[in-house]
Amino acid sequence: MAGKSLLGHINELKKYSNVTVEEFLKNYRSDLYLNDPSLKLYKKIEGIDAPIEAGNILIIDDDKSNLELLDKIISKSMHKTHCAESANDALDILQNPKINIDIILLDLIMPEMNGLELLQIIKADHALHHIPVIMLSGMDELKSTAECISNGADDFLFKPISKVLLNARIKNALDKKFFHDKEIKYQEQIKIEQEKSDKLLLNILPKSIAERLKNGESLIADDFDDSTVLFADLAGFTKLSSTISATDVVMQLNSIFSLFDGLIVKYSLEKIKTIGDCYMLAGGVPKPLSSHADSVVKMALDMLDTIEQINTKTNQSLKIRIGINSGPVSAGVIGKEKFIYDLWGDTVNVASRMESFGSNDKIHISKSTYSQLKDNYSFTKRDLIEIPGKGKMQTYFLNSRK
Structure with a gap:
């Protein structure tokens, strides 16, 4: 008591x-x-x-x-x-x-x-x-x-x-x-884990898109009136990969694409995705960029220099094809469990065709991109080429800055 x-x-x-x-x-x-x-x-x-x-x-x-x-x-x-x-x-x-x-x-x-x-x-x-x-x-x-x-x-x-x-x-x-x-301590650990989660999310999605998802947006789809899309493919790498181990394939692709990632930051562009030995990026999405075409071709020129430097250091003969097109695109987030930020539209399809119908170690661009850059760069005009789904198109090889 x-x-x-x-x-x-x-x-x-x-x-x-x-x-x-x-x-x-x-x-x-x-x-x-x-x-x-x-x-x-x-x-x-x-x-x-x-x-x-x-x-x-x-x-x-x-x-x-x-x-x-x-x-x-x-x-x-x-x-x-x-x-x-x-x-x-x-x-x-x-x-x-x-x-x-x-x-x-x-x-x-x-x-x-x-x-x-x-x-x-x-x-x-x-x-x-x-x-x-x-x-x-x-x-x-x-x-x-x-x-x-x-x-x-x-x-x-x-x-x-x-x-x-x-x-x-x-x-x-x-x-x-x-x-x-x-x-x-629990709060500190939660904060650390949250930072890890945020960092992982930013490795998958653009920062502005990740913030919108965190703020509760369930459907993200945007239209951009003007942008530039680039596709780059390591020519012959698929054949090379059949002669080396899976570990060597991953290590080599990672070393090359990591250098490309550094250029993405340098030119304020957005990496969209990699598909095998193909690298896709865009300028002007999701953050508008008035110089999107100029920034993308500057990166394309640096990509050619990067491959040349790798070949010199490793005594290899890697080749790269680059295709670029400018125009309107749609962009958004796909997936619920695994997210991906992707682009759609005719501009993307033509950029992909520029890469596949290009030549090794050259930057193949469409007329729409050429019209934005013709005063500042030198080009080689190609003969009209037949592009599936588009018919005959006038395209150009970008040589260098004037």
């Missing part, structure tokens, strides 16, 4: 943690003070030590005898203690990065800076405010104790300190602190 009575006292006091001191004193029932039977019961079990999870405890009391007594009691419970005789000494300990304090026992009445003032500093500090603070005070300091609770103190103990109550308060505060620490 005494134990239940004590819990009632504690809970009753905690009701007033968010009210003013005047309201606290007006409503607090004096019969909730520990009565004689309760004190006798605690005196009987004073020698019982309950197992408590160990923690780092900071004891702050200007009375050296009280400090030593608390240190002795707490140390018996396998806790590690840190003692401070003043608020300034306590702040030095709290600000030491090598010391991680789990609980603070804070005496209310101290010279220079009292317990309430130190409590306010602790609770205002983002790095310290989560540490549970147990106030130590006399029965005649009830008004100040209530004010401390209103300012963020987690618990209180009246002097003379009962060993059983002290251990119970410490265990309760440690449970809260350890739970809080676990929650913070």
Whole structure:
């Protein structure tokens, strides 16, 4: 019964943690003070030590005898203690990065800076405010104790300190602190996993498209009036892949396409996908780019240089065909479990035909792209060629910048 009575006292006091001191004193029932039977019961079990999870405890009391007594009691419970005789000494300990304090026992009445003032500093500090603070005070300091609770103190103990109550308060505060620490770690882990998920999503989708999906859009489909699409194919690579291991195929494609990915960033273009040894990109989607045609052909020229450099370093004879076309496209996200951002329309089909009807180590472009770049680049005009589904078309080989 005494134990239940004590819990009632504690809970009753905690009701007033968010009210003013005047309201606290007006409503607090004096019969909730520990009565004689309760004190006798605690005196009987004073020698019982309950197992408590160990923690780092900071004891702050200007009375050296009280400090030593608390240190002795707490140390018996396998806790590690840190003692401070003043608020300034306590702040030095709290600000030491090598010391991680789990609980603070804070005496209310101290010279220079009292317990309430130190409590306010602790609770205002983002790095310290989560540490549970147990106030130590006399029965005649009830008004100040209530004010401390209103300012963020987690618990209180009246002097003379009962060993059983002290251990119970410490265990309760440690449970809260350890739970809080676990929650913070979980939140940090969730944040890390979220960042990994976001990074993975950005490897699959353009940033603006990924944001729209995260914001709840279920259907993403856009029309772009003007864009430039490029297809590049490693000519003869399929035949080469039949003579080397799968690992070597993947490693070689990865090394080449990774260099192309770097050019994508350089020219602010969008990689759409790779299909086997074919690389597809676009300019002007999903982010409009007025110089989309110019940026795409600059990258195409760099792609030719890249393959030449690879051949020189590896003593290979890789060839690449590049096809480019400009015009309107539709773009959107396909799939629910596995997403892909893709392009559709006649512009895409013609760009693909430019690649397949091109020549090794040349950039084959359509008339629509040529019309946007003819003043800044030199071209070789081709004879009319028959393009399936399109009929005869006038196309060009891009040679170099003027």
